[in-house]
Amino acid sequence: MTTIADVAKLARVSVATVSRTLHGSTRVDPRTRERVLAAAAELQYVASPTATSLASGRTHVVAVVAPMMSRWFFASIVTTIEQALREAGYHVLLMVLEDPPRPQASRLSPEMFAKRVDGIIWLNVLTTPEEAELLGRLALPMVCVGTAIDTAPTVLIDDRAAARQAVSHLLHLGHREIAYLGTVAETSAHMSTPAARVEAFRDALVAAGAPVREEWVLDVDWTAAAAAAAIEPVLRGIPAPTAVLAASDEMAIGVLGAARRLGLRVPEEVSVIGIDDHTFAEVLGLSTVRQDVPAQGRAAVSLLLDAMALGQGGDPGSPVARLELATTLIPRGTTAPPPTGGDGAG
Amino acid sequence: MTTIADVAKLARVSVATVSRTLHGSTRVDPRTRERVLAAAAELQYVASPTATSLASGRTHVVAVVAPMMSRWFFASIVTTIEQALREAGYHVLLMVLEDPPRPQASRLSPEMFAKRVDGIIWLNVLTTPEEAELLGRLALPMVCVGTAIDTAPTVLIDDRAAARQAVSHLLHLGHREIAYLGTVAETSAHMSTPAARVEAFRDALVAAGAPVREEWVLDVDWTAAAAAAAIEPVLRGIPAPTAVLAASDEMAIGVLGAARRLGLRVPEEVSVIGIDDHTFAEVLGLSTVRQDVPAQGRAAVSLLLDAMALGQGGDPGSPVARLELATTLIPRGTTAPPPTGGDGAG
DNA sequence: CTGAAAGCGCTTACAG
DNA sequence: CTGAAAGCGCTTACAG
Numbered sequence: 091m092t093t094i095a096d097v098a099k100l101a102r103v104s105v106a107t108v109s110r111t112l113h114g115s116t117r118v119d120p121r122t123r124e125r126v127l128a129a130a131a132e133l134q135y136v137a138s139p140t141a142t143s144l145a146s147g148r149t150h151v152v153a154v155v156a157p158m159m160s161r162w163f164f165a166s167i168v169t170t171i172e173q174a175l176r177e178a179g180y181h182v183l184l185m186v187l188e189d190p191p192r193p194q195a196s197r198l199s200p201e202m203f204a205k206r207v208d209g210i211i212w213l214n215v216l217t218t219p220e221e222a223e224l225l226g227r228l229a230l231p232m233v234c235v236g237t238a239i240d241t242a243p244t245v246l247i248d249d250r251a252a253a254r255q256a257v258s259h260l261l262h263l264g265h266r267e268i269a270y271l272g273t274v275a276e277t278s279a280h281m282s283t284p285a286a287r288v289e290a291f292r293d294a295l296v297a298a299g300a301p302v303r304e305e306w307v308l309d310v311d312w313t314a315a316a317a318a319a320a321i322e323p324v325l326r327g328i329p330a331p332t333a334v335l336a337a338s339d340e341m342a343i344g345v346l347g348a349a350r351r352l353g354l355r356v357p358e359e360v361s362v363i364g365i366d367d368h369t370f371a372e373v374l375g376l377s378t379v380r381q382d383v384p385a386q387g388r389a390a391v392s393l394l395l396d397a398m399a400l401g402q403g404g405d406p407g408s409p410v411a412r413l414e415l416a417t418t419l420i421p422r423g424t425t426a427p428p429p430t431g432g433d434g435a436g
Numbered sequence: 437m438t439t440i441a442d443v444a445k446l447a448r449v450s451v452a453t454v455s456r457t458l459h460g461s462t463r464v465d466p467r468t469r470e471r472v473l474a475a476a477a478e479l480q481y482v483a484s485p486t487a488t489s490l491a492s493g494r495t496h497v498v499a500v501v502a503p504m505m506s507r508w509f510f511a512s513i514v515t516t517i518e519q520a521l522r523e524a525g526y527h528v529l530l531m532v533l534e535d536p537p538r539p540q541a542s543r544l545s546p547e548m549f550a551k552r553v554d555g556i557i558w559l560n561v562l563t564t565p566e567e568a569e570l571l572g573r574l575a576l577p578m579v580c581v582g583t584a585i586d587t588a589p590t591v592l593i594d595d596r597a598a599a600r601q602a603v604s605h606l607l608h609l610g611h612r613e614i615a616y617l618g619t620v621a622e623t624s625a626h627m628s629t630p631a632a633r634v635e636a637f638r639d640a641l642v643a644a645g646a647p648v649r650e651e652w653v654l655d656v657d658w659t660a661a662a663a664a665a666a667i668e669p670v671l672r673g674i675p676a677p678t679a680v681l682a683a684s685d686e687m688a689i690g691v692l693g694a695a696r697r698l699g700l701r702v703p704e705e706v707s708v709i710g711i712d713d714h715t716f717a718e719v720l721g722l723s724t725v726r727q728d729v730p731a732q733g734r735a736a737v738s739l740l741l742d743a744m745a746l747g748q749g750g751d752p753g754s755p756v757a758r759l760e761l762a763t764t765l766i767p768r769g770t771t772a773p774p775p776t777g778g779d780g781a782g
Numbered sequence: 783c784t785g786a787a788a789g790c791g792c793t794t795a796c797a798g
Numbered sequence: 799c800t801g802a803a804a805g806c807g808c809t810t811a812c813a814g
Binding site: 091093105106137138140142144147 | 794
Binding site: 091134136138139140141143144149151154158159160162164165166168169172173176181182183184185186200201202204205206227313314315317318340343344346347348350351369370372373374375423 | 437480482484485486487489490495497500504505506508510511512514515518519522527528529530531532546547548550551552573659660661663664686689690692693694696697715716718719720721769
């Protein structure tokens with residue numbers, strides 16, 4: 091490992107001068123600059139990030155905390171975040187936390203962040219009160235995506251609007267018997283997304299004078315498999331809904347699977363719509379409400395960069411930013427008028 | 437930020453003693469031990485990882501390098517790797533590299549790894565010769581997953597066997613007119629997986645005396661959308677294949693989408709099989725060949741831990757490990773005898 | 783068992 | 799413009 095001292099020796103200057111010409115805050119004589127650069131190149135010098143961090147107090151790494159990688163949303167946004175951060179000169183420390191936390195195991199510890207990262211991007215992981223307290227004590231620049239933590243800047247979509255767009259589409263097509271997938275009972279107090287979406291669903295139905303059948307509002311862990319299992323009995327019931335709104339495309343794909351297994355034709359016998367615009371949505375012809383995940387990732391990074399520029403804790407005076415991105419309805423092949431309503435295409 | 441000196445002062449011992457009792461390589465008097473522990477707890481002391489790294493020479497972070505996060509395989513394996521590594525006391529620095537590299541942009545630089553990580557897990561990213569050279573110069577403990585780099589331990593599945601299992605299943609059902617999806621022309625020299633699978637496909641067909649129609653062996657970028665676009669004309673052709681083998685489940689899902697759009701019934705009119713056992717495979721009833729991704733992740737971590745224990749570069753004497761995990765056929769609802777062959781279920 | 787001291791490889795005022 | 803020196807917060811022989 092070649093060190094700054096090696097470069098200094100070869101260039102016949104002090105280490106201070108090497109440090110200066112490599113970072114260039116101050117003026118350096120062009121000729122000594124040349125010598126230093128040449129020496130560094132010849133020795134293939136790479137500064138030790140750990141020594142730099144210790145001396146400067148900044149690590150240039152940010153923690154990205156996610157509840158899982160296996161869901162489309164998280165995989166997509168982590169990709170964007172990592173690239174945006176790398177372009178800005180930061181590295182990302184990835185932490186995948188089990189969610190919800192197991193009773194005993196403490197997922198979070200001060201060691202994970204303290205003096206290790208310059209900032210945190212918190213992706214829709216719900217926190218226990220102790221964890222929130224710990225995060226507060228760390229006083230690190232932080233931004234949340236998806237679910238807000240009181241004091242940190244947050245970027246999210248308008249979940250109520252997204253659900254409303256989906257329901258409206260269904261209502262316009264003539265549906266009134268609509269099932270909903272994606273309530274999350276136990277954690278609803280902490281996670282705003284599931285709660286906001288189902289609330290908007292109910293409101294929209296009520297506003298349209300359509301019935302809200304509670305036995306059709308289903309609790310699911312947001313996986314395709316669970317969605318399929320939950321919707322099957324409903325689809326087989328009498329009466330059965332003429333349409334299903336899933337709070338995520340992955341659950342909607344589960345519904346497609348269940349319909350297929352039951353021999354139900356989509357959209358002729360039952361309409362299906364999701365929320366996300368998942369990678370597979372287009373190829374499967376799934377109607378959905380699109381959210382722009384890369385935009386959310388970029389916004390989160392830019393907010394964090396701002397917060398880190400202001401230093402620890404940010405500016406306590408200014409109001410906490412809250413960015414709400416719009417969503418757009420994308421009608422595709424899985425939604426159509428209900429069998430008894432429109433008598434669509436022959 | 438409380439430092440080791442604060443703890444030392446409060447406990448009325450030297451910093452050396454604090455360091456010792458916190459790591460406990462040497463004996464420490466039980467009573468002073470108590471005092472130190474109490475002091476550390478009272479001050480909520482967390483050692484600075486950057487100072488520790490500088491002094492000890494180990495960072496306890498490993499780089500995980502992936503070509504993308506949006507594919508099921510990578511999202512799954514990164515999850516497993518992160519958790520296994522965290523349990524072992526390591527953090528992961530995630531790097532998502534564009535693959536293939538853009539001509540000019542250098543994706544890799546020594547700064548990304550040098551003195552920053554203790555090891556590297558390299559996930560199926562193909563390397564240019566310069567990159568391979570750089571990686572070699574770094575001399576960091578490294579393990580590859582998916583595609584081998586000459587000198588590093590590698591864990592992968594038996595790609596030939598996986599493809600063979602899929603073809604055999606189709607042949608046993610009576611298919612002889614089989615299309616294949618997942619050749620990758622430009623990079624075939626670097627990526628063993630696509631090449632191995634299509635080779636095994638061809639060999640199996642030849643061995644069975646079935647025709648290999650080159651116009652049915654399709655070049656696709658391994659996304660569902662591209663697979664759908666590529667297979668559509670083939671499915672509409674005359675003659676058309678009675679079965680399609682996709683080199684990944686994501687492509688198989690694309691084929692399902694294409695069939696749906698064409699109004700072709702699966703498996704009655706065309707059989708579809710993939711490789712992976714993707715999260716959605718079961719719910720969609722997709723026949724596939726299962727690979728155990730968590731096992732690959734755990735194996736990679738364990739190999740890396742071994743290599744890091746041996747120190748830089750590992751033991752040059754011992755042969756480079758190569759772990760090949762087995763795959764298993766999972767027949768589900770998308771495969772059946774061909775229309776003209778078996779006259780399956782009424 | 784414990785402390786003093788050197789050293790890890792940088793950065794950053796402070797002089798000059 | 800440039801160098802000497804202190805300091806970042808730890809670990810690790812070396813003495814005792």
